[in-house]
Amino acid sequence: MPGDVLLLSNSRPPGGAAPFAHAREILASHLGGRPVWFVPYARADHDDYVAWVSRALGQDIDLRPLHREPDPAATIADARAVFVGGGNTFRLLHDVRRLGILDGLRANPDCRYTGSSAGTNLACPTMRTTNDMPIVDPGGFDALARVPFQVNPHYLDPDPTSTHQGETREERIVEFHEMNPEPVVGLREGAWLHRTDDTLRLGGNTARLFRRDETPVELAVGDDLSWLLTPS
Incomplete structure (x- = not known):
């Protein structure tokens, strides 16, 4: 059974x-006292990012900077827990692929995975439901597939008072489903x-589930979504 x-x-x-x-309790329960390798590559200043997250999480979580390791791919291949931070998903995927970390994570399915924002995108089959600009070519969109569905972090509901004339987040997900079959959790x-x-x-707040050719469904805190783990 994967981690x-x-x-x-x-x-x-x-x-x-x-x-x-908002997530201290679930983070403590999920990480369970394990050494946690932090993956900072979604942002440019890795040292500053690790320091910021370390201060935020406090001393109860043993956070370790992966970018300081001489061979980060080998380190992650033996890791018990990993936390992949947010930032730009394209930069994150580019660097973890270039450094061999992506393959290291694939070779270590038992590693307990935590992602935030871009780190959440990395856990999906692909990064195609990120909100980020393609600031670098990541060498392909395929990601880790720690879950068999897609996630759109920072999901925003349409604002009827907005003067913005571009696509809403829901419209962009509909565009995704014109080309791809995987469910998307906003x-x-x-x-x-x-x-x-x-x-x-689902915890912390509500979400919205999108499936191809179906009406979106509201999800409540505590909903059991285990059926999403079985690809249709």
């Missing part, structure tokens, strides 16, 4: 609370998906 997976929409909770304040801010063994539940 457990925790996928956060975001690190900064709504309302200006401290980073990860995670609103503060929401997460937690998989343990064959069980998948």
Whole structure:
């Protein structure tokens, strides 16, 4: 059975609370005292990013900077837990592929995985439901497939008062389904998906489920989404 997976929409909770304040309990439970290798490649300044996350999570979580390792691919291949931070998904995928970390994670399915934002995108079959600009060619869109469905972090509902004339997030996901069959979970801010063994539940906030040629469905906190773990 693959290692457990925790996928956060975001690190900064709504309302200006401290980073990860909305998810401290689930993070502590999920990581369970394991050494956690932090993957900072979604942002440019790796040292600053690790320091920021380390301060936010506190001393109860043993966070270790993967980018400081002489062979990060070998380190991650033996890791018990990994936390992939947010930022730009294209840069993240580019660097973890270039450094062999992507293959290292694939070779270590028992590693307990935590992702936030771009790190959540990396856990999907592909990165095709990211919100980010393609600032670099990632060498392909295929990702880790720690879950068999797609996630759209930071999901935004249409604002009827907005003067914006571009596509809504829902319209972009509909475009995705014109070319791809995988379900998409739109995670609103503060929401997460937690998989343990064959069980998948939504926590933190509500979400929206999109399936090809079907009406979107609202998901409530605590909903059992385990059926999504079996590809249709």
